[in-house]
């Protein structure tokens with residue numbers, strides 16, 4: 001593709017930031033180095049700049065050869081980025097096995113780059129321990145749009161842990177409507193009706209359904225039928241039923257009822273810990289540790305994590321460091337999944353991103369699930385923020401059902417059908433059949449005699 005102002009603008013607007021590999025030749029030998037500081041400078045003449053440390057061999061060769069190419073890598077080229085960053089010491093020749101091509105200057109162009117610009121050195125400026133190379137663009141190529149490989153916080157490990165560093169192609173939705181959603185509803189929903197909803201949710205493609213909580217029936221009468229409900233759950237090979245347990249007694253009941261996956265947590269707020277369970281956070285963590293061990297003995301899968309991780313109705317802002325520290329302790333217990341709950345719906349997209357970006361690298365291969373409430377209408381914005389930070393599993397409730405018996409201001413979870421709609425529109429798969437979920441939400445509205453906060457169940461009627 002020859003240079004044209006339009007092509008140049010297209011390349012630079014798509015790949016404004018990202019990981020690039022700067023290449024040139026030392027005699028006949030191709031050389032290259034990963035660099036992040038690359039930007040456009042001028043359209044007329046077409047200039048780009050790249051900044052390289054003076055200690056780098058590539059720096060000295062470009063100063064001598066007078067030409068270089070900048071190759072913009074895609075999210076799928078993490079390995080290549082690491083190779084050219086010198087993070088694959090076992091690879092002696094960085095170009096080994098790569099089908100490089102050349103264009104105007106002879107600088108090596110990496111195969112499958114999202115874009116490359118081929119430049120002669122137009123000017124060199126002293127930038128302290130770096131030199132700023134200004135390149136005049138002689139040729140360029142732009143591929144069809146793809147996701148660029150980005151430095152988030154310069155932790156390569158982070159990208160590696162995520163596999164796909166920007167938006168995923170698939171997201172898991174954990175249906176919590178029958179637990180978190182209805183626990184505050186005064187009108188008791190008969191066990192058989194709950195079972196019909198379970199059937200309906202399975203049919204709508206939900207692969208994990210939190211069916212109940214083993215709590216004191218006097219405090220949460222709606223879930224008093226937990227044992228009977230679990231005993232009658234329909235069996236499917238690819239569907240997991242989980243239950244919330246708050247203490248050892250609840251765990252034992254869940255085990256006796258045949259539950260194979262439990263969910264547990266501790267609030268990051270001393271006030272709430274005291275109100276909920278009459279304990280301190282520390283006592284709660286000790287109980288959790290014993291419960292995780294016990295659940296292991298039962299051969300159960302364990303999901304555990306931090307409640308009110310993004311703000312507490314009583315204490316207000318929760319320190320991120322506290323959430324990180326509790327998460328680290330949960331991970332050290334050997335749990336299968338870590339959950340972070342915005343129980344009070346006080347999170348905002350920036351806080352979610354900050355917290356998640358600290359916790360994901362620490363969690364490594366342990367999935368992190370976000371439990372978001374839409375109390376203040378921030379649910380989907382928060383979900384998108386978490387998604388873009390690398391979270392691929394979320395709790396949702398059909399119809400946006402929800403509330404918490406202990407937190408009066410808590411409102412519903414982000415709605416299953418609304419979340420699925422947003423994700424599907426973004427070409428992200430969930431496996432959820434929106435019309436089927438919508439029908440269940442309308443049925444629940446009729447049953448409870450009130451409108452539910454979701455949107456899509458009102459729009460999708462077939």
Ligand code: MG
Pocket residue numbers: 180341343371373403404
């Ligand atoms: Mg909740």
